[in-house]
Amino acid sequence: MADTIKDVLCRSLVGLAEEDDNMVVLKADGVSPWLSGFEKVFPDRCFNLGMAELDLVSTAAGMASAGKKPWVFSTASRLVGRAYDALRTAVALPGLPVKVVTFYGGVSAGEDGAVSQILEDLSLMRSLPGMSVWVPCDGLSCGPILKEAYKSDGPAYVRLSATDMPDVYDGQSLQAEVLGAVSLRAGDGVTLCACGIMVHEALRAASILAQQDITAEVLDCRSLSPLPERAILDSVHRTGCCVVAEEHSSRGGLGEAVASMLCKNYPVSCRFVSIEGRPGQSGSPRDLLEYYGLTYQQIVGAAVEAWTMRRR
Structure with a gap:
């Protein structure tokens, strides 16, 4: 740890x-x-x-x-x-x-x-x-x-999250360009953009998708503003489709930022894993992530949908 x-x-x-x-x-x-x-x-x-x-x-x-x-x-x-x-x-x-x-x-x-x-x-x-x-x-x-x-x-x-999250980076030097998105896993089947704790879920989803012969590139979009447009576009040009996962409302967060940018530059099939117009409630953080569908299973399902309609 x-x-x-x-x-x-x-x-x-x-x-x-x-x-x-x-x-x-x-x-x-x-x-x-x-x-x-x-x-x-x-x-x-x-x-x-x-x-x-x-x-x-x-x-x-x-x-x-x-x-x-x-x-x-x-x-x-x-x-x-x-x-x-x-x-x-x-x-x-x-x-x-x-x-x-x-x-x-x-x-x-x-x-x-x-x-x-x-x-x-x-x-x-x-x-x-x-x-x-x-x-x-x-x-x-x-x-x-x-x-x-x-x-x-x-x-x-x-x-910052209230609880310590699993490690993503292993102690080696992070990429110097903090404002960019970091590619954590290479793939040409679908782009998975995520931030915060959803990066961990995206990596788990990528492992499951690989078993279905869909290789996913996972981007840690740690900068929402300014958005790392170049990194996202480069990935989507390779994959032809995109899934955005965030621990946030579906309105105005990373998902809408990515969708707006792609709509203007390179329209592709997109799916979103976020909280759809509902308030928070009491429960353990893990239980709430599952309740709102902020899990690797939801990302896998969204990725398969996006992949079937990908831009070729």
Whole structure:
């Protein structure tokens, strides 16, 4: 087992803070355990603003205007749900370099239920002007994404899961182009685009499809905005069809981004594995993934459908 997302998060933040005296961390109540490693090293650069996400974002915007480089941490439902107006007007519109990291995106809040889950955060955030959006699939991929987000001039949003995910990357160097999609498995039968925990399901689906003589290329689309258009197009030109899997609403997320791009550039048969217009509910994260059909079995079925109608 490689480092957990929490380990990588704290180590990355400490490294960035050592390089830049202007870096600060602002957090809401409930996420302190994720940031304890950073706070031990830099207690005077970590600020808790309580359960006041609107103030959290507004304070970060003010600090960024004064030359600081703030990170903002809270749960996804509270930050995006309660502070979207501030994210839009105080951060995105002026293009301030505020880096937003949220936990418990998708259904990973589990038993806390629908109010604590948010299935539309990626749609909301990628619609903001100048906002880059990333979704790591494991701990190792998290580090380079955080560093890339910090280097960017504008605002950024990084969605982290509440639970540690199985390792995808094996400790070898990740591809340098963080903004691109990483090809995790080669194939010319169908393109499987996925982000976050659905990357693991896509890899499992590819193994099943291989037994049916359908070779799948699996793309880790860790950057939703900007979308890695070139990598997706190159793959789809080889395969002629595509499946997009995401732990998110079917509206406005990775699926719609890929579909819109392909419609304009290279129309092919597409299928989508996502949550169709339903709210979250209580249950273990694993049970909820199965309830909403966010599994490798659903990806296999969608891939077979897309493959039968592929562009030849």
